[in-house]
Amino acid sequence: MSKHYSEEDLVLYYYEDGPRRAEVQQHLDACEPCTVAYRELTATLKSVTAPEAPERGDQYGLEVWQRIRHRLPEQEMPWWSVWLRADRLALAGAFSVLLVAAFVAGRWWSAGTVPAPAVASVAPAPAAPGAAGDDGRRRILLTSVADHLDRSERVLTDIMNTTGASDISTEQGWAEDLINTSRLYRQDAADAGEQSVALVLEELERSLLEIVHTPSRATAARLDEIRRRIDAASLLFKVRVLGSELRQRQTQGQDAPRPRALSTHIS
Amino acid sequence: MDATDVAAAIARARQGDSEAFQSLVERHSRRAFQLAYRITGNEQDAEDVVQESFIRAYRQLSRFEARAHFSTWLHRIVANCSVDLIRSRRVRYEHASTDDLGPAEQPESGGADPERLAASAQIERKVSAAMSELSPLERAAFTLRHYEGRSIAEIGKTLGLGTSATKHSVFRAVRKLRAALEPLRGES
Numbered sequence: 001m002s003k004h005y006s007e008e009d010l011v012l013y014y015y016e017d018g019p020r021r022a023e024v025q026q027h028l029d030a031c032e033p034c035t036v037a038y039r040e041l042t043a044t045l046k047s048v049t050a051p052e053a054p055e056r057g058d059q060y061g062l063e064v065w066q067r068i069r070h071r072l073p074e075q076e077m078p079w080w081s082v083w084l085r086a087d088r089l090a091l092a093g094a095f096s097v098l099l100v101a102a103f104v105a106g107r108w109w110s111a112g113t114v115p116a117p118a119v120a121s122v123a124p125a126p127a128a129p130g131a132a133g134d135d136g137r138r139r140i141l142l143t144s145v146a147d148h149l150d151r152s153e154r155v156l157t158d159i160m161n162t163t164g165a166s167d168i169s170t171e172q173g174w175a176e177d178l179i180n181t182s183r184l185y186r187q188d189a190a191d192a193g194e195q196s197v198a199l200v201l202e203e204l205e206r207s208l209l210e211i212v213h214t215p216s217r218a219t220a221a222r223l224d225e226i227r228r229r230i231d232a233a234s235l236l237f238k239v240r241v242l243g244s245e246l247r248q249r250q251t252q253g254q255d256a257p258r259p260r261a262l263s264t265h266i267s
Numbered sequence: 268m269d270a271t272d273v274a275a276a277i278a279r280a281r282q283g284d285s286e287a288f289q290s291l292v293e294r295h296s297r298r299a300f301q302l303a304y305r306i307t308g309n310e311q312d313a314e315d316v317v318q319e320s321f322i323r324a325y326r327q328l329s330r331f332e333a334r335a336h337f338s339t340w341l342h343r344i345v346a347n348c349s350v351d352l353i354r355s356r357r358v359r360y361e362h363a364s365t366d367d368l369g370p371a372e373q374p375e376s377g378g379a380d381p382e383r384l385a386a387s388a389q390i391e392r393k394v395s396a397a398m399s400e401l402s403p404l405e406r407a408a409f410t411l412r413h414y415e416g417r418s419i420a421e422i423g424k425t426l427g428l429g430t431s432a433t434k435h436s437v438f439r440a441v442r443k444l445r446a447a448l449e450p451l452r453g454e455s
Contacts, residue, residue: 008438015412015437017419044445047390050414053304053313060300061293068292068318069285072325157332161340163323164347166427216429227330236332 004031010038014045138192142246145185145197149243152178152204156236159211162223169216175208182208200242203233273337281328288328292321295338299345306349306410308398316352320345343425346407350426353403390448397447401440408433409440 005013005024013024028035155174162168186201207230214222230236273294279287296317303316323344324331331340398406407426411417417425423433 007442008434011438011441012434015419017434041441041445044448045413045441047448048394048413048444049391050305051308051391051395053301054310056297056300061296064296064317064321065289065292068321069289071318071322072285072288073322154334157334160330161332161335163327163330163340163344164427167423167429169429170424217427 004034004037007037007041010034010041013038014041138194139250141185141188141192141194142197143250145189145201146243146246146250148178148181148185149204149239149246152182152208153236153239153243155211156207156230156239159223160227160230160236162218165220166218166223167216168211168214168218168223172212172214172216175211179205179208179212197242197246200238203235204239207233207235277328277331277337280325281331288325291324291337295341296321298338299341302342302345302410302415303349305414306346306407307353308395312349312352312356316345316348319352320348323348346411346425347427350403350407353406393447394444397444400447401443402436404428405436405440405443408436409444412437 005027009024013021028038151174155171155178158171159168182201182205186198186205189195189197189201207226210226210229214226218226273291276287276290280291299317299320300313303320304310304313307313307316320341324341327344331337398409401409404426408422408428411422411425412419419430419433419437422428422437423430426433426436428436
């Protein structure tokens with residue numbers, strides 16, 4: 001007969017939280033003292049029923065709203081909303097028009113001054129030996145980086161959603177795993193000439209390191225500090241945009257010419 | 268209101284649209300009250316917790332990420348607000364008399380066996396008194412595990428505790444409740 005189970009083991013068993021449930025069950029079937037102890041525990045816990053909360057009517061939500069509506073603080077606007085102000089939108093619009101005009105003018109000017117075969121402007125240059133292999137490697141890299149960004153986004157999102165002091169040991173475990181991978185991808189991206197990818201990965205690494213090096217039972221102030229830095233670097237946004245851009249490049253595949261680098265608006 | 272509507276309401280509320288936040292308050296208030304009541308064991312305290320929770324949620328809305336569930340996020344806020352409130356009113360809880368035990372004092376419905384009802388009311392009073400002796404974290408952890416059916420991992424995440432600390436909060440709560448109910452076992 002194996003040793004008897006403690007009250008803690010039996011509590012976990014009752015709540016179906018403990019490991020080796022089959023083992024405990026087997027023991028209970030054979031051990032009289034443990035069976036009696038478990039029966040007593042069960043009888044007590046079953047007698048503890050949830051207190052019935054006083055009824056709240058259908059209008060309760062509205063009542064709560066009426067009580068709090070004048071106490072709501074000023075909403076902290078997210079960083080990007082600053083760009084949605086009408087004057088800034090107008091400025092951005094004007095800038096975009098100028099940019100498009102400059103691009104069209106540039107295309108027209110170069111087409112007029114440097115005649116080139118039409119095919120040269122849309123088709124890639126004749127492939128050098130090994131170019132197909134390079135493209136294949138690049139596609140694999142971009143797919144891996146996109147997956148890596150998805151995983152990183154989940155960690156960052158969890159950190160952004162914590163409230164008050166929290167145990168972030170789970171997020172730290174994930175972040176630690178991601179750091180090493182991130183370094184490798186950053187190096188590969190730099191070697192492949194994907195500078196904007198490398199830059200975002202570098203920023204991501206810094207945040208992941210900060211998360212890993214924070215005490216697991218992080219204070220509210222410490223978490224606030226991390227969140228502020230993530231916010232200030234617009235990191236979550238960059239990770240999302242880069243992820244979706246890489247996925248877009250994968251789906252476009254061979255049909256569209258591959259840009260040499262990612263758009264700079266996120267770097 | 269489905270998940271898309273909730274997400275849209277959150278997005279609008281973040282922009283300062285109070286009507287959008289109102290729709291979230293109206294949708295989640297009753298559930299928030301139920302949880303707050305179970306943890307605090309007091310109607311007025313539960314009311315305070317609900318209001319404070321929504322104010323906290325509104326203040327922190329910019330940190331909420333759309334991938335998470337608003338109800339889960341709010342659940343965490345309500346649990347932590349309840350713990351904070353119990354801590355701040357600890358003195359009152361410690362001196363609460365059994366005359367002020369809330370649910371146990373509810374009028375009993377007719378038709379049931381009077382002896383059984385009396386025994387049940389006695390258990391409720393004992394449980395309520397024992398619950399008021401628990402520390403705020405023990406009380407919250409036990410409520411989330413026993414009444415709400417949350418896993419140890421979820422409770423730890425909600426209350427900002429490690430797995431071991433969460434388990435021990437539940438163990439201590441169970442031990443105290445058993446000790447409080449022990450005399451009744453002899454009577455039955």
